[in-house]
Amino acid sequence: MTHLPVLILGARSDMGQAIAHAFAAQGHPIQLAARNAASLDAVRADLALRHGVEVTLNDFDVLDSDGFAPFLDGLPALPQVAVSVVGYMGDQAENEQELDKASLVLRSNFEGPAGILALLANRFEARGSGTLVGVSSVAGDRGRATNYVYGSAKAGFTAFLSGLRNRLAKKGVHVVTVLPGFVNTAMTEGMDLPEKLTAEPQEVGAAVLKAVQKGRNVIYVRGIWWLVMAIIRNIPEPVFKKLKI
């Protein structure tokens, strides 16, 4: 699949760009999709110059589900790999109090990404090949007081990816779920994150590329997160509900 195109949904994000670099370095043409895509021209030029591949900019709004089908029709080609890095954390305190804010988080992290991947899945299934990558979150593994609105949206997205993988397993279409853990990006800027648990965007790029090449199902970017989340998932609820984590 050396020269087949890779679509990055959410190309403004540090993770999206790092994933684009990882695939472009392998010679894949890249389709960058984001709102106001024209403003990503420096990113486009950089990818094209460094890796000598074709890179296109494509307007995409994850909140505009009516635009999904025209967006896919407008791509230069149906991609071989489609990666959704779309996400929006919002502010938990606001999400608790204002329904609009919570709804925006749910739509940005679950409804929107699931919707566009669903359309892509159908087209991939009809073609009989392709890989869908959903960047979800460890926050979806168990709801916590500090970010359960975002976490529940990611939980929904993780379950959606799991179901999609199950449905398409015999159709030649593979689905990868990525649970990055902490990543040093614009979203986490200014947060005090533990160094050992925090990946650089480039690590996510390399991990996603490898997962696609090797047909992995669910990956944590840093292995230690498997252990961390195994512990968090297994704390009995009577104890868990009293913890501040």
Add this chain to the structure above:
Amino acid sequence: MKLSGWGRFPQVETEVHAPRDEAALRALVTGDRPVIARGNGRSYGDSAVGAGLTLDMRHFNHMLEFDAETGRLVAEAGVLLGDVIDAFLPRGWFPLVTPGTKLITLGGAIAADVHGKNHHVEGSFGACVDWVEIMGPDGEVRRATRKDEDDLFWWTIGGMGLTGVMLRAAIRLRPVETAWIRQTIHPAPDLATAMDLFEAHGHDTYSVAWIDCMGQGRHLGRSLVMLGEHATRAELDPKKAANPLDAGHKGKLSVPLDFPGFALNRWTVRAFNELYYRMGAWNAGMSLVDWDSYFYPLDSVLKWNRIYGRRGFAQFQCVIPLASARDGLTELLQAIADAGAGSFLAVLKRFGPQDSAFSFPMEGYTLALDFPMKAHTLDLLERLDAIAVAHGGRFYLAKDSRMRAETLRQADDRVSEFQEMRKTLGLKAHFASAQSERLSL
């Protein structure tokens, strides 16, 4: 937070911001605290540590245009030289000028007007810069070009980031046929022989000498003079010639922890230097070396600055004009040998002539070496300053972490003009590093 340069001395309190776009940058530049741009933090002292705010420019790391006819690259200032090599060496292009590390940004290379082993032929980094875009104190971005009348351009080359924040630059690369360097090593038992070798090889593309600062008496200035040329395709054996622009990738070592202070002392360094010189003399003659090992031997040891321990180290680098070079260097080497304080990273190089507004190089000889920060290090460095000044020498600000403003003023009669320019253009209140404050720039 506390921040330092590559030498890990001094540690200065500053507020670090990493803007992601021009609007965010503009808000910081036009704010009420002075700023300084920082690239990859490879200058040794405090030149990229803000007196107020430090602007980490590494998000501005996009390459924008490349002209395969002329080798001209337009890129953002936070792009690493190593990234340029990764992208363009496979297509037959290499930086026209490169210092001893590729882990520097283009903005840093221009600000310090870095030099390389080909200074005597090509000049410093500024020689390959066609234009640079700079955000001034008003937040406006101006393109400064190398036209004679464009003062902003000439002050920015070597201006240590004190003329504004560089956003983008156009630089010219040189065409190369292969990723290999034809290296010739000449052992020189003393300083006079080393200097004669430099003079005799003024037309060689690359020349540099490793110098043993522990050498005393008749060994004073004992060196290995290393010359280099880009190898042509015809000079490679068939195996290398099959893929001439790919020299393969080496693994990276890393220094995992700070060495204790006693690890480097006059005996271990003397033993290393003796061995190194003998190995060099033994291996004298011609060999093919890959570009990475030739230009960037230390880049393969990540975090090598930790070998000097937690207290860090200081670099000393001066240039002595040609006429007084022999006397000046002899006195410097004698003072270093007497103190028994030399390190194994000592470098001697012949500079060619250079016109510039505020850059470091001038025609003559430059000497560079590290000193671990110990009790008497600062005293020794002041003695070396005085010797250099007495012989008409001047100092490399990218290496400096401790010089006095008075010393700089004595060494460089361009300082007052630089200060005047900063005042006239209203730059002083907006762009300041810990170094510029210390040196009253």
